[in-house]
Amino acid sequence: TQLxxxxxxxxxIQEGENLTVYCNSSSVFSSLQWYRQEPGExxxxxxxxxxxxxxxxxxxxxxxxGDARKDSSLHITAxxxxxTGLYLCAGTFRQAGTALIxxxxxxxxxxx
Amino acid sequence: KAGVTQTPRYLxxxxxxxxxxxxxxxxxxxxxxxxxxxxxQGLQFLFEYFxxxxxxxxxxxxxxxxxxxxxxxxxxxxxxxxxxxxxxYLCASSLDWGREKLFFGSGxxxxxx
Numbered sequence: 001t002q003l004x005x006x007x008x009x010x011x012x013i014q015e016g017e018n019l020t021v022y023c024n025s026s027s028v029f030s031s032l033q034w035y036r037q038e039p040g041e042x043x044x045x046x047x048x049x050x051x052x053x054x055x056x057x058x059x060x061x062x063x064x065x066g067d068a069r070k071d072s073s074l075h076i077t078a079x080x081x082x083x084t085g086l087y088l089c090a091g092t093f094r095q096a097g098t099a100l101i102x103x104x105x106x107x108x109x110x111x112x
Numbered sequence: 113k114a115g116v117t118q119t120p121r122y123l124x125x126x127x128x129x130x131x132x133x134x135x136x137x138x139x140x141x142x143x144x145x146x147x148x149x150x151x152x153q154g155l156q157f158l159f160e161y162f163x164x165x166x167x168x169x170x171x172x173x174x175x176x177x178x179x180x181x182x183x184x185x186x187x188x189x190x191x192x193x194x195x196x197x198x199x200x201y202l203c204a205s206s207l208d209w210g211r212e213k214l215f216f217g218s219g220x221x222x223x224x225x
Binding site for chain 1: 156
């Protein structure tokens, strides 16, 4: 059973555009993480959010955690070609213990 | 500081064979987790080891097994390979069990023919 839904699956945009990726679950997250993965490499952690309503910023990336801790979003401002990659959200849930449950990812392509 | 090292990088096997993948965690990290990544299912949790003990296990058949050594290095084994086992196998290390900050290796790309 997929506990975590991520959308959209694919995004193809022009340099300078803004975009938002969503991550939703019917269960409450204990914590939620966002990763970025490039071809041929493993995922790299971008941010961890644990508190409902939390907002974190990482340069042009803004991460929000829903008040009920069932959803999260990643917003990229003025996307650049270097932002191209697979963005993954991953959560821990009480019923899964310490295992990270991953969404299927959003493949972002930014062209110049 | 060296990152997580996984060997081999690529592997080609045939159905019915078995395979062993190796993972060396970041120095000082004591917890190792394994994940399977496929285009259809994404990343799925296999198991987690800490202090040579399996602490958590995902929903995979018994053909998938693993172990951790006293130096925190870990291996995973897949017996009686099936075509559907073709995937990128990722290892991640963290300082301690249950720590949320995972550092992933580049993975072993397994192809089963």
